[in-house]
Amino acid sequence: MISQGRAAVVKSENHPIDLTKMARKWNLEQAKKAAFRGEVTTALEALKQLANDGIHSAKASLANILAFRGYWDECISLAGDYLEHASLNDYQYGAKDMVLLLSLSGDKTRQWDVVLEYCVRALRSLETRAGMATEINCLDIIGDRNSYARTLKEDGRLHLSNLTTYALSKGLNSHTFYSQYYQPITLENQISQREQYYKNSVENLPLLRPDLTDSPDEAAAHRFHLAVYACQYQDALYEFLHHPDKYNHFQFKDALVVSRILCHSKQFGEAWQILYDWLPQWYPMQHSTRVAPMELLFDILLRPLMTPERCEEVLFCPKATDLWKRKKTLTSKPNATRMEKQEKIPALKIRSFIQAVEPVTKPVTKFGGQPTWLSEPQWPISRTLQKPMRFICQIQLEPKVFGQMNGRIAYLFVSDWYEEQPTRFWEAHSGDNAVIIQPGRTYLGLYDTTSTGPSLEREGLPCEYLVDFESIEEQSKPVSFEGNEFSAEQFQLISQDMACNKVGGVPFYWNTIEYPDDSGDWKLLLQLSEDVPFPLNCCLGLCYAFVSKDGYKGAYFCQSG
Structure with missing residues (x-):
């Protein structure tokens, strides 16, 4: 496939190169690249000039920017004119966007008579293009070019007919119209065949895809796409949020x-x-007229997100080729020479808590809900209250973070605190908190074999969260406010990174450095602050859960801020 600009002219004696046309197309590409870089003012002025000069594709790209700024009247004229003069080649790339933009502009302005007039003109123009396969500049078409041209024409007729019907109804049943292009989300498993296909594919993945056996990150991405295909959205959320290397997969x-x-x-x-x-990962399809992710405006599920302020953020955000430069900037750390020489410890930084769309029943990291027991339930009983403790979370003991150990899941429970009956929930080995590992040794405190019990609540209602992880590395030595050996600048840098909600890694202490005991046998399991979407008492500081290096036992305590 070659670019639109290069395919428009052929160098031969009978067809000399049109330098003016080539220059204009180069200017269009430059204008689009300015838009990709977030240089909105430059791109806007360039596209306006190109559109005035009669550059057809510039009108569609200009309409992209104006749509994000809410200039719907201008969008109607630009999109309508684009469709009225569209070639079959345009129906490969930009025409469907302009059909949707006309519909959205009609929704916003209620100028349905104008929209309908453009539809009639575009349909009339399309019907005059029977068999004009020479308009298609795609050189990698397999099969008959004329047949492909007829297919494009039929697709164009379908899109324009859909818009005509929608305009005649004056925007009634908008959900039905837009759902033709962006399928609604359903949490019901309506496609039983896909659900069974998904289960079989996941269970037999090592046999079906042996090439993924030594690539767990690629296997996780593959499971995500299987889950999306089968409408298993909870599983899709988990695979995406927990993936340690999202940007590469x-x-x-x-x-x-x-x-x-x-x-x-x-x-x-x-x-x-x-x-x-x-957003920096977004890029348009080759030859596309897009200079911004228009699905954010077209999709009825995503549309409520797009406030005027966020629309401006989309336009000004550098996209595509600027991604790696941006990532490098975000991860660079000045004056870290001393720290870089130290051993790095892997951790999973909790970027955000995502409310589960349905109960999580798999042995994965989650907060709230009910535990997913791997063996016989061991619900710990508070020594002070003589009642079941509250379930806080379960943490998957991933080898990439914790190394090889016997346990697979760690469950954290903490007692409630009442003024008339105070507990020692903040103290390790107090009997008012517990970290239970499965598979592992039997919990030494009091426990019940019931599988369900008190869990997290938000505003009096049960809640359950998955987490969005980011893989990070930390220096190997724990740090505290007291007695640290770093310069003020280095300490500020370290505290910004380490004093976060995370799984694994190295503790950042409010007070003195301490562990559940002096055995030296502990790894940080979880570090949490009160900056979470559910009630959690960290004594206005941080709470810490630990797991032994063999993965058989755990402990928990808090430090006051």
């Missing part, structure tokens, strides 16, 4: 899927955060 379109799932469950803040993080 997922694309912007995968982040869109995750954001759509979150929007369906009304978690708009979390959905936007994921989209914003992934």
